[in-house]
Amino acid sequence: METFHIHVNGIVQGVGFRPMIYHLAKKLNLKGYVKNDSNGVNIFFNASASEAIGFLKRIKLAAPAKSKIIAAELFRVPDQIYFDFTIRVEDNKASGKQVLLSPDTATCPNCLAELNDAKNRRYRYPFITCTECGPRYSIMNSLPYERHNTAMQAFTMCKSCRDEYKDINSRRFFSQTNSCTDCGMKLMLYNDATTIISTDTETILSRIKNNLQQGEIIAVKGIGGYLLFCDANNAQAIRTLRARKYRATKPFAILYPGIKSVQRSFELNDQEKELLKSPAAPIVLLVPKPWALNELAVKEIAPGLQQLGVMVPNNPLLELIGNDFGKPLIATSANISGSPIVYDDDDALNYLFDIADFVVSNNREVIIPQDDSVVQVSKYTHQQLIFRRSRGYAPSFLDYRPKTNQCILSTGAFLKSSFTLSVNGNVFVSQFLGSAESFESQQMYRQTLKYWLDMYEAKPKIIVTDMHPGYFSHKYAFEFAEKFDAKVKLIQHHEAHFAAVLAENKLIKKEEPVLGIIWDGTGLGTDRNIWGGEFFKYENNQMDRVNHFNYFPTIAGDKTALEPRIAALCILAESEHQPSGLKEKFTIAEFNNYHALIKNANLFTSSAGRIFDAVASLLGLCDKQSYEGEAAMYLQRAAALYVDENAFNMDGSYIKEWEADGPVPTAIMIRNILADVASGKSTYYIAAKFHYSMVCLIGGIAERLSINHICFSGGVFQNALLVDWIKTKYANKYQLYFHINLSPGDENISFGQLVYHESGMKS
Template identity: 30%
Template sequence: MKIAHRIKIVGVVQGVGFRPFVYRLATNLNLFGYVVNKGGAEVEIFIEGEKRNVEKFTELLEKEKPPPAIFEEISISNEEPKGFTEFKILKSKHDFDKRSMIPPDIGICDNCLSEIRSPSSRFYKYHWNSCAWCGPRFSMMYSVPYDRENTSMEDFPLCKDCECDYKDVSNLRRFHAQGISCPVCGPKTIVIKNDGTIVKTEEDPVDFSARMLLEGKILAIKGVGGYHIASIASDDKVVRKLRKIKNRPSQPFAIMAKDIETVKTIAYLDEIGEKIILSPQRPILILPKRDSSKVSELVAPGLSTIGIMLPYTGFQHLLLEKIPDGFLIMTSGNIHGRPMCKDLECALNELGSIVDFIIEHERKIVHRVDDSVIRFTDGEPVFLRRSRGYAPLWISSPFELKEIVALGAELQTAGAVSFENKIIPTQFIGDLDDIGTLEDLERELEWFIKTYEIKPKAIAIDMHPLYKNRKLAHKLKSIYGAEIIEVQHHHSHLASLMVEQGYKIDEKAVGIAIDGIGYSPNGEIWGGEALIASYEGFYKLGGIMPFCLSGGDSASVYPVKSLISILSSVLDEEELIEVLRRRELLASLPYGEEEARITYTLSRNGKCFKCSSIGRVIDAISVLLKASYLRSYEGEPAIKLEALADKAKKGAELNAPIVSNDGMFFINTTELILNIIDHLDSVDSSELALGSLIALGRAFGHIAVEAIKGKRNLRGEILVSGGASVNTYLIRGIKEEARVRNIDVKINRKLPPGDGGIAVGQIAVASSKI
């Protein structure tokens, strides 16, 4: 008996060797019909033949699919057989019934790697080898469907051998693989001096690069989604030079290690970490560093951790194998505050003064895609940056959404678009105080709008009136006739986690939103709030007791200003100056004691912003304990306070008292800091760091637990989001309080809990309001 099925599959099914797999499966089972890519990036299969073979086909379709393929939805409808006499891969169509995932960039697979290492292979030492299972995808896509002519590989026509592989049904990894190439027809690697002169050398560019690095030179190396700046990581002199010329005084550099064995010599790695770092996504993973490693202390100064990734291109593998240490610095190829370079013009103009040579390849980078970054928070992997390898995979919403464009926040941001029940965050974009980054955000959002044929009903933005993306919001409003919907910052944070946890449109959550700053409905600066939230709205339970923060933007740069502001309400001027003098903190301000006194006077007289930011409280504790005197990169005082706490065997017994006011509960952080001051001479600073973070976590946990008690319409869990929620000891403190009542604590896992995930929350909130 002959039957026929029409099968439609949504997910990551283009650009991963899926159609060739379907072709082989169908022909092996003596089935006829076709498989075709459609314009929405989904795949349609028509299959007919003997009933038992068609049923076997549908059974094996998911079980044996290519490793990178992801099925989100499968629909199978019964059809009348059409009398096909063969099975074909049809030319891609531009119409679509369903939109599907755009494939992210995938690290080089073991098969391609073995080919570039094998002298008998025609891919021997070929730097940009890839196949249906690996290699660049999103970073080189102009449009969907994923066909060679819609990518920057259109510049490289297939040679005779590659065309033969492409048409050979028995070639498992290259049959109809759109991104394949070889040394004859693929992108070439070129060495260029920092003045733009091409270096003519008989050496392979890998050998040349290794030799230059070992001589202490600094290189810009073009990769998948942009350029890295590379140098030796074990030589203090070279690392110090790189810090100076890159104007990066203390922000940690990422390390690329040649293999997992090398990783284990410089960091501690457990089974979960090993699985993440070996994954095809190849993220940077933040790991506890080994004191015995050869990595220079200047790579991650003042920290107990180090960021490490494995190579994900053939060039990187071949290069690392020629470095005796087995590891290099591989940091983003940008100047301070600017986006990472993705073309030679940018590399020459912006990196020419930093690097000695540029290692260029000929494939155009269409989408800038930075390395993804993951850390562990109390044992759970958490995104700090979601980009290469993960973007632009979508996030499924628990309810139907309107078609919306979200612009995210101001720092470390990403945008997003939505349709049906899907939210597609862009890759990591960066800080919008640079015009180039803002232009990147606009360009990427326009690409997603066009690719997914979205007709925006609304533009979702943060409530902050001074965010740089507001001008873009009004531009998009005029283009699409969409309304602008403002969403409060911390509401967005919690809503992003509600989406992750599957909260329905009518459910409420108890949440803790902790970060640096966010604009509140009454114009105050929030950053430490306990809330009960639905998608439609929220009300405040309490949080950090507001204090008077003086100094404007400089208060986030100089942590001692936060300390002065907090203590100004309980100490007179001379008492405060004596505390600062005793802790040798006056020199941490550009104008020393005079600036300290002015800051005190402004705070004391109320000429300041009302602030409830846990970020500024942590800044104050960090400088008081001499963990950090300056914020030279985002979150530095908090990161260094956590690193100091890592050294403690136990935490000091400290208390962050909770007081009730107008039906809300506030954490008295002034008393906590006075408590720390009382113990400065008798307790180790690491124990005070640990104790203070645990105390803050417990206080937040207590407020949230009290909110859940006795309420039947709330889940028995506490949601914690915002940039500070990656801090292990804050989370541990919240969990200690929650554990007493058997309440779970959830943090973001699919998205960054910081501002890189906020656009997802903005879409959920905005959609609920339309």
């Protein structure tokens, strides 16, 4: 009989790992103990060498579904005799922390059953959880995952809860979030910032139900912060919500009571169904059936769009609210447009009464705020596209092994900010941290980063950031470098996008060359122009920009991005005759002024995003956008309507040929589009043919360069129709690679920056 130590790291805390070990040890009749520390899970036990090896194997096999083992190692240690097998809780702050935080998890079926079982002691308890489900990342203060390190430390378990916690046969054995009506969190109903009118769950729930029915807007504290709810079939309530949030047309997500009701109203394939039901429980973009129009004020929810963002309850409180109301609800992060989600109770009470008629809070602190994640499955080729990676997905690490243990921080881009941290040989990508122009978002970014650095006792030696001097992330990198005495390294925006998709698909060491199709709105290029429609070749760790959309002028600042009609004017600046109708989009003064500005422009862009905008404007779909990507979404919808009728059959491309080594002739494409507009071709056809032309470019360039592997990144690839068309046309001919766990948009930039630097890429 010898003494052994098994060390397991990865996502092994908050996922039921210790109870599993405990059960296994009891079954094998091993004596010893298991404990969490900041490096993972450690098991010390008495066994023979062969028993020990067997134990290790069985641990790997029995690992809980939500865990992820990175390494499991067996060591011989000095002899020690144990008389029982126990779970030990110690506050051990070892250095070189390695354990990975686990994401928040939606209510599991067992807890749901109990929630709805009138005989269960947690019947309608809005915070029911078990070792399988509940908040994790959002309530973690520090490592390791023990109750006293979470927001649960404020609540002392009652006798019944404690008994469950100690009972190895209970689902709540060692459940750190364990609580019940007697000992757990309480709802609080505020009528104004200082008056609590009720703390009784049933009173509050019935008040929520009744007032939602009356068309009121209600703020409720969820897992990652406060959410706003109103009746999704009450157009007036939604208009009021838009006015109070200063949110003109950007679509709202809808909460359905459950999968069944979603299925009744939406086309739902298996993949989409799995996503809705998954532990991450994201918002999924779905196409409504005609029937859904009876229960949804669609025009107010998502003006001009085909798809709606749908979710089902991801926590017991939403389960109760959704089911009591019985019909779809608007569910949106509580904030003023452009600010991050409100999660602090004082902020909620100070600000939310401007939007909500009343506020339902609770007395558990949100430590890490998160928005709901947003995902889509493309209609034809079922490509999963992540639009926003937050609650449920963050902060799961990415399967990318850095070469060294050196601490590297990369600070990301501007809108859709995120950061990536490499520490102790693991790479973490933060959740979506909001648009970094707002002070609140910057604060959230700083706080979240500080939290991570503290959690892992990390001191970055190198800080990687975007070249653009106007980005918050760029300034912050320099500020931080001073603080940590670190070096700053600048990476070009689109090269970072490319590096991100290469790494996600494990192509960094690929022998053969890889083509990178990197299309987005704006990024500062190495030639001081504004890039955005880029073609790169990657080979031997070297990236070369092999082509781009031909430059066109753009006016300074963000005006061109905000107004597709200006993008159209910019692209047509050098053209002889401007199409009829273009001038009419402007007042005379506007037209003359923009014309003058474009003529004198000293900024030029290859932005693919602006090309989509311009085409949307020329087709009369959108002249000014009130949210990012709005015009492109209308254009996508128009093209999708063509494809619905004609599948992916198209009579040709708007770009037939172009000079061998020249850039993609943007102007010729636009001229051909205008000719079709002038000859009265349908908008749907033109929109589709434009999509197809963009698709053809990809094959054209791949063929010229004889490259067989093609990667896609950049915000343009949030366009599911474009992705479907690419896959339909090329899946048999080329190896195609899309993002897997990250959004194709700027949320992936921080990861790409880190990869580019860490893997020693050159360009």
